[in-house]
Amino acid sequence: AQSVSQHNHHVILSEAASLELGCNYSYGGTVNLFWYVQYPGQHLQLLLKYFSGDPLVKGIKGFEAEFIKSKFSFNLRKPSVQWSDTAEYFCAVNANSGNTPLVFGKGTRLSVIA
Amino acid sequence: GAGVSQSPSNKVTEKGKDVELRCDPISGHTALYWYRQSLGQGLEFLIYFQGNSAPDKSGLPSDRFSAERTGGSVSTLTIQRTQQEDSAVYLCASSHAGTGGTQYFGPGTRLLVL
Numbered sequence: 318a319q320s321v322s323q324h325n326h327h328v329i330l331s332e333a334a335s336l337e338l339g340c341n342y343s344y345g346g347t348v349n350l351f352w353y354v355q356y357p358g359q360h361l362q363l364l365l366k367y368f369s370g371d372p373l374v375k376g377i378k379g380f381e382a383e384f385i386k387s388k389f390s391f392n393l394r395k396p397s398v399q400w401s402d403t404a405e406y407f408c409a410v411n412a413n414s415g416n417t418p419l420v421f422g423k424g425t426r427l428s429v430i431a
Numbered sequence: 432g433a434g435v436s437q438s439p440s441n442k443v444t445e446k447g448k449d450v451e452l453r454c455d456p457i458s459g460h461t462a463l464y465w466y467r468q469s470l471g472q473g474l475e476f477l478i479y480f481q482g483n484s485a486p487d488k489s490g491l492p493s494d495r496f497s498a499e500r501t502g503g504s505v506s507t508l509t510i511q512r513t514q515q516e517d518s519a520v521y522l523c524a525s526s527h528a529g530t531g532g533t534q535y536f537g538p539g540t541r542l543l544v545l
Contacts, residue, residue: 351533357515358541360536361522363533363535397490409474416461416526416532417479418464419534422476
């Protein structure tokens, strides 16, 4: 069975600090990888996704993630966070074989302080 | 265009009552998913529909939960004889057919069982 592990439950950063959120998955086949973000009071939005090709994926709002197949990892990064990045971030995976349900990590709450 | 919509946005019910939650997917999306987001459990898959195929019910936590999708569009999730542990946010998502279709989420229905 697939599983996703997010290492940090809550991260607190000052504005302009660099961000890296860890995500590891467990699955025996080819996968699609996603990062979703949930801003306070809003619904889940797609931040970025990886299906194939270049393992370095760029998403919205300056976020990027790198797929490292040998490490089963898909860490999210941003060089300089802003107060508006305060949100909960979810890593998710599904099988790369048609439409399949997503398996989510538990989420990482990011608090950015001025 | 319009996103995924869900109704009601909030539902308070008494233990033992039945509830129905509705999801309107993005027009043209053939795949529809239900997830549940609760404290301590994160985001869990419940059920998904793909076109005219039989739904994948493997995530439903008990036989009190059921869902249907009429005409390949609107879906209703029904919880019978609600229990306090059913309190959660119920999320619906939809996607295009085909491998790697990105899932777009609705705002959710927040269910509170007293």
